[in-house]
Amino acid sequence: MWTPVACSRWRSVGLTPETSYPVNLGMACPKGWEALEVLNSEKRAHYPLLRQADGTQQRVSWDTALTTFTERFKSIQAKHGNAAVAFVSTGQIVSEEMAFLGALAKFGMGVQHGDGNTRQCMATAVSAYKESFGFDAPPYTYDDFEQSDCLVFVGANPCIGHPIMWERVLRNQKSPEIIVLDPRRTETAMASTQHLQLNPKSDLALLYAITQHLIAANLIDYDFVNAHTEGFEELAAHVSAFTPEAVSQQCGIPVLDIRRAAESIGRASAASLWWTMGVNQSYEGTRVAQAIINIALITGNFGRPGTGANSITGQCNAMGSRLWSNTTNLLGHFKFESADDRQHVAETLGIDVDRIPNEGSWAYDEIVEGIRNGEIKGLWVIATNPAHSWINRGDFRELLGKLDFLVVQDMYDQTDTAKHADLVLPAAGWGEKVGTFINSERRYGLVKKVRRAPGEALADFQIFRAIAAYWGVGDVFAEWTDPEAVFRIMQRLSRNRPNDISGIDGYQQLDASGGIQWPFSEAESQQEDAPVQQRRLFSDGRFYHENGKARLIVDQITPMPEPPDVDYPHLLLTGRGTVSQWHTQTRTENSKVLRKLYPQQPYAEIHPRDAAKLDVINGDRIRVRSRRGEVEVTAMVTPTVRSGHVFIPMHYRIVNELTLSHFDPHSHQPSYKDCAVCLEKV
Amino acid sequence: MSIAPPPNNEPAEIQAKNSLTDAPADDARRGFELPQVLQARSGRMTRELLLHPGQHGLGMTPDAMKADSTTTATCGYCATGCGLRLHVRDGEASD
Numbered sequence: 001m002w003t004p005v006a007c008s009r010w011r012s013v014g015l016t017p018e019t020s021y022p023v024n025l026g027m028a029c030p031k032g033w034e035a036l037e038v039l040n041s042e043k044r045a046h047y048p049l050l051r052q053a054d055g056t057q058q059r060v061s062w063d064t065a066l067t068t069f070t071e072r073f074k075s076i077q078a079k080h081g082n083a084a085v086a087f088v089s090t091g092q093i094v095s096e097e098m099a100f101l102g103a104l105a106k107f108g109m110g111v112q113h114g115d116g117n118t119r120q121c122m123a124t125a126v127s128a129y130k131e132s133f134g135f136d137a138p139p140y141t142y143d144d145f146e147q148s149d150c151l152v153f154v155g156a157n158p159c160i161g162h163p164i165m166w167e168r169v170l171r172n173q174k175s176p177e178i179i180v181l182d183p184r185r186t187e188t189a190m191a192s193t194q195h196l197q198l199n200p201k202s203d204l205a206l207l208y209a210i211t212q213h214l215i216a217a218n219l220i221d222y223d224f225v226n227a228h229t230e231g232f233e234e235l236a237a238h239v240s241a242f243t244p245e246a247v248s249q250q251c252g253i254p255v256l257d258i259r260r261a262a263e264s265i266g267r268a269s270a271a272s273l274w275w276t277m278g279v280n281q282s283y284e285g286t287r288v289a290q291a292i293i294n295i296a297l298i299t300g301n302f303g304r305p306g307t308g309a310n311s312i313t314g315q316c317n318a319m320g321s322r323l324w325s326n327t328t329n330l331l332g333h334f335k336f337e338s339a340d341d342r343q344h345v346a347e348t349l350g351i352d353v354d355r356i357p358n359e360g361s362w363a364y365d366e367i368v369e370g371i372r373n374g375e376i377k378g379l380w381v382i383a384t385n386p387a388h389s390w391i392n393r394g395d396f397r398e399l400l401g402k403l404d405f406l407v408v409q410d411m412y413d414q415t416d417t418a419k420h421a422d423l424v425l426p427a428a429g430w431g432e433k434v435g436t437f438i439n440s441e442r443r444y445g446l447v448k449k450v451r452r453a454p455g456e457a458l459a460d461f462q463i464f465r466a467i468a469a470y471w472g473v474g475d476v477f478a479e480w481t482d483p484e485a486v487f488r489i490m491q492r493l494s495r496n497r498p499n500d501i502s503g504i505d506g507y508q509q510l511d512a513s514g515g516i517q518w519p520f521s522e523a524e525s526q527q528e529d530a531p532v533q534q535r536r537l538f539s540d541g542r543f544y545h546e547n548g549k550a551r552l553i554v555d556q557i558t559p560m561p562e563p564p565d566v567d568y569p570h571l572l573l574t575g576r577g578t579v580s581q582w583h584t585q586t587r588t589e590n591s592k593v594l595r596k597l598y599p600q601q602p603y604a605e606i607h608p609r610d611a612a613k614l615d616v617i618n619g620d621r622i623r624v625r626s627r628r629g630e631v632e633v634t635a636m637v638t639p640t641v642r643s644g645h646v647f648i649p650m651h652y653r654i655v656n657e658l659t660l661s662h663f664d665p666h667s668h669q670p671s672y673k674d675c676a677v678c679l680e681k682v
Numbered sequence: 683m684s685i686a687p688p689p690n691n692e693p694a695e696i697q698a699k700n701s702l703t704d705a706p707a708d709d710a711r712r713g714f715e716l717p718q719v720l721q722a723r724s725g726r727m728t729r730e731l732l733l734h735p736g737q738h739g740l741g742m743t744p745d746a747m748k749a750d751s752t753t754t755a756t757c758g759y760c761a762t763g764c765g766l767r768l769h770v771r772d773g774e775a776s777d
Binding site: 315 | 740747753756763764765768769
């Protein structure tokens with residue numbers, strides 16, 4: 001059955017992983033199996049809620065909610081300027097809603113600053129790709145997991161973080177070398193053939209040492225380097241000092257292990273390098289990602305099956321946010337700063353070019369600082385929970401109190417952030433609305449409506465339509481009638497761009513094809529009877545910079561800003577806890593099945609030697625203190641963390657009481673995985 | 683032939699305390715607690731869990747999960763982007 005809206009009478013009663021879908025081939029993790037269950041929660045937002053004079057949130061009509069939204073934000077803008085209202089959105093809503101939100105806020109409401117929680121997950125990969133390739137373009141397709149002779153995972157634990165991708169690795173018939181760079185002995189590290197258990201934040205030095213060995217051992221594909229890259233001499237000069245001998249102690253890795261990893265990469269006929277949050281959530285993450293990209297470039301590992309420098313994406317539609325959120329980049333990955341781009345987008349949308357701002361947004365951290373210094377007075381938060389997830393959250397919650405008006409639009413009204421809201425707008429969730437997500441391998445996939453949203457909750461798309469009408473800009477968005485109409489606008493904007501999707505024949509073809517990866521231009525659609533299901537980039541060696549070459553980018557190493565010391569002798573690492581938990585647990589805490597699969601109370605993994613020094617055994621309570629706050633957690637004594645390190649999963653709201661606000665200077669992504677703490681037995 | 687259980691010679695109050703069906707009256711913390719799942723006091727009856735051929739490639743399913751049709755949608759958690767086959771039933775929209 002094709003229809004995206006399965007007719008109002010249809011109702012979903014269950015789900016199973018789709019066996020013919022080219023991504024998961026019939027597999028799903030526990031979160032996927034329980035995707036419907038979390039829609040039934042009593043924590044769902046049913047009605048608009050407005051904060052009253054007595055401080056309570058009370059149910060109001062949509063008319064009151066939308067009138068209040070418009071009046072309050074307009075009055076803030078009248079008093080403090082248009083830029084005093086900002087929005088923070090998400091990687092969780094569909095692309096068509098991302099586009100609508102960004103266009104409505106910036107072209108309709110005159111909002112200057114908006115960003116997404118994708119800043120917390122993918123910004124670093126975006127910055128790295130844009131500078132290295134000339135466009136934010138993960139080059140791979142999942143088939144590469146199965147075709148690679150050597151897979152290198154840097155700061156990535158796909159066994160837990162992306163379990164179905166790991167299943168694809170397990171289908172690899174080539175007995176691949178699997179190299180893991182991670183300070184923890186993660187599940188993925190245990191399954192690897194080489195685990196380089198490096199000291200935290202020594203990844204850049206280690207990758208430079210691998211690069212140095214590749215050059216010294218002449219494992220370079222000079223044909224590829226000469227034809228398709230620039231900056232090789234600078235790269236070679238920069239890494240010459242980073243011999244394995246020179247970095248061994250700093251990284252905590254024996255010289256021979258570094259050389260062995262480099263040899264494995266350099267001699268593989270198809271090597272692929274993969275990274276996730278261990279790289280992205282780092283204060284020098286952009287340069288680390290580029291060091292990974294450099295290795296793939298100089299060894300000619302691009303454009304062939306099993307190759308690539310491959311960023312694994314976090315949220316279901318982080319890629320949609322990157323292309324369509326109209327925040328950092330002008331809608332469709334254009335530049336706000338370019339008059340030509342503004343003109344082109346205005347003409348394509350049929351709007352007045354003066355509606356398009358000539359500069360991009362502040363990043364998330366800059367919006368937060370804007371609240372602190374009083375420049376941002378109104379905030380609209382869509383489908384994210386910064387009161388839990390923002391770095392050093394204690395500080396952030398105080399900042400929410402400084403706002404004149406806070407609107408939270410979410411499918412649950414019990415999140416930490418929603419509890420602070422002056423106005424809650426109840427939204428439909430996944431399975432209750434229509435649109436497209438773009439996955440890690442650039443695949444547009446359909447989301448369908450198989451349930452009715454509870455109470456008066458509306459699809460985010462409908463909320464944006466209503467706000468456009470109440471704001472008085474309904475005519476600007478006359479063409480934006482339904483998700484597929486917006487998809488057609490996106491197709492027009494993408495024409496002749498790296499992310500071209502002009503060849504897709506509507507939602508129906510997406511549905512029939514098992515999703516379609518960008519680019520899929522009109523020309524390609526005429527050549528291919530049906531879209532090829534596994535498509536990778538750069539098989540012609542042409543990158544997106546004007547000269548067609550990729551750039552090899554290097555930088556100095558930056559020290560950790562808060563290394564462990566006498567008072568705070570341990571280093572706090574954070575990350576995903578289990579396959580059954582998702583981020584701030586807004587959804588996953590609503591499934592009985594998932595709740596059985598992870599510890600209910602926050603815990604900290606500590607090494608047995610550290611536990612012995614504290615006289616702590618497994619299950620004892622310990623206090624973890626940083627310069628920002630202190631929390632009590634259960635000790636989980638395990639040798640998977642090194643002595644001197646503590647690991648606390650990010651899903652428990654206490655963890656960001658401890659973290660240190662610091663950011664990658666290029667991507668503005670928070671660095672969640674390095675701050676000093678001390679431990680005490682309670 | 684049935685096998686008789688061994689005689690239980692423990693005093694009645696201890697037998698009562700060890701009973702799986704009678705909750706202890708006091709809230710005193712017990713050293714060992716059986717998992718709740720062994721004794722569900724609410725939920726579906728066994729007859730409702732009987733499996734029938736599900737059609738649409740669904741294998742055996744209980745009546746409550748019987749579908750009239752299926753459709754595929756992309757999962758909404760991580761960016762792996764798995765395809766999930768949703769089993770839908772014709773009927774008045776409820777919930």
